[in-house]
Amino acid sequence: MQTDPQRRFIRTAAADFQVKDVYRTALAIEDEVAKQGGFVVDNDIQAQVQRVQxxxxxNGKRLELAEYRLQGALMVRVPSERTQVFLRAIASQTEFLDSRNFNARDAQFDLLRQQLARQRAQDAQQELGAAVQAGGKLGDKADAIQARGDARTSRDEAVIAQKEFEDRVAFSTITLSLSQDVQIRTRERVDVDAEGARRLG
Structure with a gap:
């Protein structure tokens, strides 16, 4: 079965998975994004402390044990036609997959709508330009100039909307959530209670 070359798709994907090491996995994902010709929009890694004992x-000291889970959230953009290749490439980083979804929305009619809106804005600007050149009363000219300014704004907005749309077609948006097993951090602290009792004694 052949794909219609006129069809354009907006591709999005999301995956939530557990990894051995969040930081190293995030770096590996960044490398793979670059390899596929994409870029990282957001990369956020945080330690969530779950319990402290x-x-x-x-000797006036206390041992503190903190349980924490490292979590990462990445948003990346890769060329649309490389989306599946990218997702397969990062699958090797997965220890356990919690969820994954992929969506390819047919955008051909959205694209046509954007193109028609842009053409309407250009036509309106040309017609208003002709009206300004035609002469007439000063008040009518002022209204036409104002309307032409509004038409330019509409045209500019249509151009921006089309460029944004084309960007969403050209580059898929992929959201990744990473987590790793609970880790334990140990450290020694001054035992304030023992130190206070020693001074009072």
């Missing part, structure tokens, strides 16, 4: 270990 503390106990005295003597």
């Amino acid at each position: 503390s106990r005295s270990i003597g």
Whole structure:
């Protein structure tokens, strides 16, 4: 079955998965994005502390144990035709897949709508330009000039909307959520209670 060359798609994808190391995986994903000719829009990595325990270990010190989970969120854009290749390439980073979805929305009519809106704005500007040149009363000319300014604004907005749309067609948007197993961080702290008791004693 052949694909209609006139059809244009807006591709989006999202995946939520667990990895061995969030930071290293994020770097590997960034490398793969660059390899596919894309770019990273957002990369956010945070440690979510889940529980902290503390106990005295003597000599005026306490041992603190903190359980935390490292989580990452990335948004990347890759050339639309490379979306599936990219998703397959990063699959090797997955320890456990929580969810994945992919959507290719047929955008041919949206594109046509954008093109027609742009053409209408251009036509309106040309017609108003002709009206200004034709002469007539000063008040009518002022109204025509104002209307022409409005038409230019509409034309500019139509151009921007079409460029934004073409960008969404050219580059897919992929949202990735990463997490890794709970880690434990240990550190020693001054035992304030023991230090206070020693001074009082």
